[in-house]
Amino acid sequence: MNKVLMSGNNIIAEAAIRAGCRFYAGYPITPQNELTEYMAEHMRRADAGVFIQSESEIAAINMIAGASAAGVRVMTSSSSPGISLKQEGISSMAACELPGIIVNIMRGGPGLGNILPAQGDYFQATRGGGHGDYRTIVYGPGTCQELADLTMDAFDLADKYRTPVMILADGMMGQMMEPVIFKKPKPRQYSEKFMLRGAGTGKSKFIRGLLLDPIDSEEHNWKLARKYDVITKNETLHEEHNIEDAQLVIVAYGTAARIAKGAIKRLRDQGMKVGLFRPITLWPFPELKLRALSAKIKNFLVFEMSTGQMLDDVRLALQGYANIEFHGRPGGAVPTPAELANVIARLCDKND
Amino acid sequence: MIVKTIFSGFGGQGVLMMGVSLANSAMNKGYHVTYLPAYGAEMRGGTANCTVALGDEEIASPVASEPNYLIVMNAPSLFSFQNRVTSEGVIFLNSSIIKDRPNRKDVKVFCIPCTDIAQELGNSRVANIIMMGAFIKKSGVVSPDIYLKSLESIMGSKKKSLAEVNRKAFATGFDYVKE
Numbered sequence: 421m422n423k424v425l426m427s428g429n430n431i432i433a434e435a436a437i438r439a440g441c442r443f444y445a446g447y448p449i450t451p452q453n454e455l456t457e458y459m460a461e462h463m464r465r466a467d468a469g470v471f472i473q474s475e476s477e478i479a480a481i482n483m484i485a486g487a488s489a490a491g492v493r494v495m496t497s498s499s500s501p502g503i504s505l506k507q508e509g510i511s512s513m514a515a516c517e518l519p520g521i522i523v524n525i526m527r528g529g530p531g532l533g534n535i536l537p538a539q540g541d542y543f544q545a546t547r548g549g550g551h552g553d554y555r556t557i558v559y560g561p562g563t564c565q566e567l568a569d570l571t572m573d574a575f576d577l578a579d580k581y582r583t584p585v586m587i588l589a590d591g592m593m594g595q596m597m598e599p600v601i602f603k604k605p606k607p608r609q610y611s612e613k614f615m616l617r618g619a620g621t622g623k624s625k626f627i628r629g630l631l632l633d634p635i636d637s638e639e640h641n642w643k644l645a646r647k648y649d650v651i652t653k654n655e656t657l658h659e660e661h662n663i664e665d666a667q668l669v670i671v672a673y674g675t676a677a678r679i680a681k682g683a684i685k686r687l688r689d690q691g692m693k694v695g696l697f698r699p700i701t702l703w704p705f706p707e708l709k710l711r712a713l714s715a716k717i718k719n720f721l722v723f724e725m726s727t728g729q730m731l732d733d734v735r736l737a738l739q740g741y742a743n744i745e746f747h748g749r750p751g752g753a754v755p756t757p758a759e760l761a762n763v764i765a766r767l768c769d770k771n772d
Numbered sequence: 773m774i775v776k777t778i779f780s781g782f783g784g785q786g787v788l789m790m791g792v793s794l795a796n797s798a799m800n801k802g803y804h805v806t807y808l809p810a811y812g813a814e815m816r817g818g819t820a821n822c823t824v825a826l827g828d829e830e831i832a833s834p835v836a837s838e839p840n841y842l843i844v845m846n847a848p849s850l851f852s853f854q855n856r857v858t859s860e861g862v863i864f865l866n867s868s869i870i871k872d873r874p875n876r877k878d879v880k881v882f883c884i885p886c887t888d889i890a891q892e893l894g895n896s897r898v899a900n901i902i903m904m905g906a907f908i909k910k911s912g913v914v915s916p917d918i919y920l921k922s923l924e925s926i927m928g929s930k931k932k933s934l935a936e937v938n939r940k941a942f943a944t945g946f947d948y949v950k951e
Binding site: 423425427450451535591592595596597598599678679680681682683685754756757758 | 792795796799804805806807808809811830832833834835837
């Protein structure tokens, strides 16, 4: 398989089509327009592929819910304000146990904010976003290669657990081009019994999220909770970089983690032992892996392009066993590795 | 080794194409590479820019706070970016359009009248490829062969004659800057 140079947005779309996505609905918004555009052009080369530019983000999420119920692999994408609009639909898909992929190429917020890269949607993505007791699996890819690999994996996980999966990247990941190799997707494993394809002569099937009986509803909530426990146990992913001898560990994901790697290189050149812990699944958060590090590492710095959201998960993971500092640049400001290195150098001085 | 380059100019001068072609060449040479365009609410006649980072190690940030090379195709770009260039860095400027010169003494400057040369070649749209010829020769980040092959593969199915025009433009820019 040859390497190709593609933008993050195009990579997600191409990986989705290769993974067997056959229904995409979306509404344009910067900085993810190229994803929708790529789908418009390339979905037709897929057998029975459907592309719809919907009349709104809300329509798009409900269209993919419908197509998912009918049994095809589905995707929608948007950027921050558009993802807010989709929340009712995501909650509904979680309730109905419908697999589907939602891509959020985050921009500066709150409100309409701006079109620059930011990480302000972490809470929304990892806490459920919509109403009710549910979770979505959330991937926070850090390279264009991961965008390709995790997009394919997202479809498999969505089917395996019958739940919506979110890919949480930002404007920089969406716009940036890097060489990528597309892996061979796994064959789909999804039982026909979950698909609504007309009862024919068989028993009619029913998919619904409205459960008026409180006992039924409670049972359904616990069933979902048990599923989320299994996901938490089995599906966390993270990367450790230069951890072995580290005296301080940066916790960062996505674009922020890339910047952190640049900062670490500078700091190590100056003799400062700094490492990186990069969650790849943001929900489930790799809590136990991070806590294990606190046995030998006592200083952590959470670095996000927000005012501090993943910071909460790091606090919950470390449970007071280590010191936690924070550096954030919200609203579309992209810090440089040099800036982060300076922040950390000052911290190291303080800790000495 | 990581080398970062910023390309900047008017929308329509093929500035993003310069970056994409370099990024593809770097990939074909086996380098790690990132390409990052400025995106968003741009308008006709406004400025466009992109950043290419390439090297033999993993590239952390695709942003260039201190680029090694700066290619400016119009005057506003020179003013925007000249102070970002690292000390001992190199600026390539389109002297057909830019009358000013960088006010820094710690950078090397190559003035290439690429718009004029393009018009002499009979196609004003190849000014960017002429500039790339000069850039590839002086920077040496990839070989001319790899660059031209990569350029042709990006242009793909477009007219064959275009490849010839680009080759000629590239050679002219390459030869314009002396050893």
